[in-house]
Amino acid sequence: MYDVSDPRAALAPAAAAPKVATEFAAADYAKFYETAPQEDDASGRTWYARGQNYVVAYSEAEAGAVFTRESQVDEYALIVPEPTTKVEISANGETKIVDGYSVAFIPPGNSTIKVLTKGRIVRLITSRATDLTAKCSNADSFAAPHPNIPPFEPWPTPRDGYRIRSYSLDVKQQGGRFGRIFRCTTFMINYLDVRNGPRDVTKLSPHHHDDFEQCSLALEGAYIHDIRWPWTTNMNNWRDDDHEYCGSPSIAVIPPPAIHTSRAVGEGVNQLVDIFSPPRMDFSAKPGWVLNADDYPLPAKA
Template sequence: MSAAIEPSWSLYYASEPQLSASGQKTWITRSANVVVVVSQVVAGTELVRESNPDEYMLLLPPGIRASVQSDDQSVDAAPETLTILPPGRTVIKVLDDGLVTRVFSVRAKDLASQAGNGSVYVNGAPSVAPLEDWPAPVDGFRIRNYKLADYTDPKIFGRLFRSTNLMINVFERKTDRRDPRKMSPHSHADFEQISLTLEGDFVHHLRTPWTPDSTAWREDQHLEVSSPSAIVIPANLIHTTADVGQGVAWLIDIFGPPRMDFSLQPGVVRNADEYPMPAAR
């Protein structure tokens, strides 16, 4: 089966932001179920959600701190942390100049409607399973902050976290390059993947599977990108990514809803004890 929709990419370093305001520039990219919001901000910028319908995530890079508030909770988020924010009103006050990433579901309609690649989804995404919430966290909705350095274990794949509606894999920042003899081309049957690059240079390798209709066959794509940038990989599209060049490389993979295949592997999802799987599993 070929991909029902086209892959799309956003080169934030070479394109105008979707939102510009005093103290910030914001780029927005969406998939069928997820919205990624990357903002270049100055210290003191407040990122406010007056009434967000569901949970969302905040990723802070090295050197960037933030104060995160909900109606009944306040958390100081250190650099190199992932924070899950509850539904409702939240305020993120960024305390340093730099780039911050937020990840929402498409229920944040005001953001989804402003995505730079929004035209891809004007007719929906029939190849993608719909967004369905997983069970609420065992101790209720609240701000949850994870220091990423505490989850570095070479025996466990990536650094996967899930909420009721999203899953993120925050790979470690690295300076050694991927072995070109150990790539991992694969596809996903009914969900999309957003790969966000925050540091370094990468090549995204994409292959459209052949179908009986040879007129629909396409050449492989080898998309070379710098950072920050994002690519949305449709369901059924064969893909793999390699870091190239010199220096630090940092890649994040994002999904919505949480992936069951990862969740069924013991120990792989680092906060699985806080977020139950659906009862059928």
Template sequence: MYTTDDPRAALGGSGVASGIAAPEYHDFSGSGRRTEITRAQNVVLAYTRPSAGESLGKGEFRFEHVLLLVHHSSAAEVVAGDGKVSLRGQGMIVIPPGISEIVSLGEGDLVRLIQPDEADWASRARNAASYAEPHPRVTPLTPWPAPAEDRLRFYPLADVPEDPKRFGRIFRTRAFMVNFLAPQEGPRDPSKLSPHHHDDFEQISLAVEGEYVHHIRTPWTTDSRAWREDDHERAGSPSVTVIPPPTVHTSAAIAAGRNQLIDIFSPPRKDFSAQPGWVLNEEEYPEDVR
């Protein structure tokens, strides 16, 4: 990009605006806390290491929220209104607005995705100060169209076969898109990384198994005082990495055993939604056509 008084500015082309946020890294692997809460612009993420039979609490929510079962040992029962569902193994439960309660049925970890405008949730995030003011490059959340009815929905990953024509296993709600990426055994081939960027949305990369290096490059603006060195951040599991737009990024598994990431976006991605068969529950959630 060029400054406005530079004659080359008339040539057009894609520019990079100022105000690029720094990436954030939240590694919970050494934490002794039962629940860790962090956030991005449009989502609050609560990561809980529960005991079997433990309630995560009963609460009232104005909007849908999401429960992710991130390990094969994860299990949960959710009661919302007159409905009740239970799920064992990896998967996702969508919880409708109103009063609900989550009870862990296993030892595996559980993750809640909550809109920041739910009372008190955003203020509980460990990085709440980072979002005291909205990040100007991130598109604000406008929820996508409502489903035909508000009810509990559950999606076990065991029912989803791997398909090389589809990128991961993607589910969406009105506010969130979740992609359970395929586990990788051993380190990623360093000659086959995938650096890319997003113009106007954050990517939340949740590491649930293994270890990763997140490579993130902040584009240069006209103000060299805002330039940053490239990041090559090592993160264990569980950990949350918030990748801001329009940074160039790619992640590489480095552990010898099983490595798995779950990518989270808010609002849902239109480019992924446009790919036939990629969003596994697209029939239940209408696409935003604005």
């Protein structure tokens, strides 16, 4: 259910009726601002939390910090939220300087991210990286797979092969387009438009996803995530509503098919980033929504 002013109101409905869910997972919240980091050393401070298919590694990095992946099995993503932060990425013999306020995708194999100027970085890595899943503050929530999410399948490789790719987030708003969306083989990142002040509660967007999880990363401001689970014939599976306050930085992991909407409540700048793993098809099917669509083909079933 979307307000008529919301670009998502034009999304096509599902082609077929989904399987009716009968059991549900809880939402997960990781409030980095009120918990100790899993890593605190000369490189800076890093917090880890996860969803079913991915790990979010949020770092307040010092200049000169190096983050390494060895024999990484699949492509991963990097968000550099602040214009003043610059990084150097090396992977498979290629090196690239990436300016701040960017999204980058890094190939499988061996890679390093060197932080050239102090600042925040966010790495998004699939849960195939078991060395990272063990570090997550909410690891126990995923001791068993959550219901209603199919097995993870990456999307097709880039048309011209894997390489370091980066994209500026300095993209003007455009009527009819929702946020600033980029995708790779493993992730879709929607860097939502900045919201100044609280959201108009007469124009919320309660909706659900049948079979994929949403991660909402709050980088600035504060949000309340309103979440409601369906009722089934088995009352033992009913869940109370969530109305969870999350300052920043934080993540909310929203399981399918819970109805959800997020309300900016901060008086200043509120910045939310929605993350999906693998990418979602409905956004990919909208012409012009995925800003780097030419670099990554759609699955054959599309």
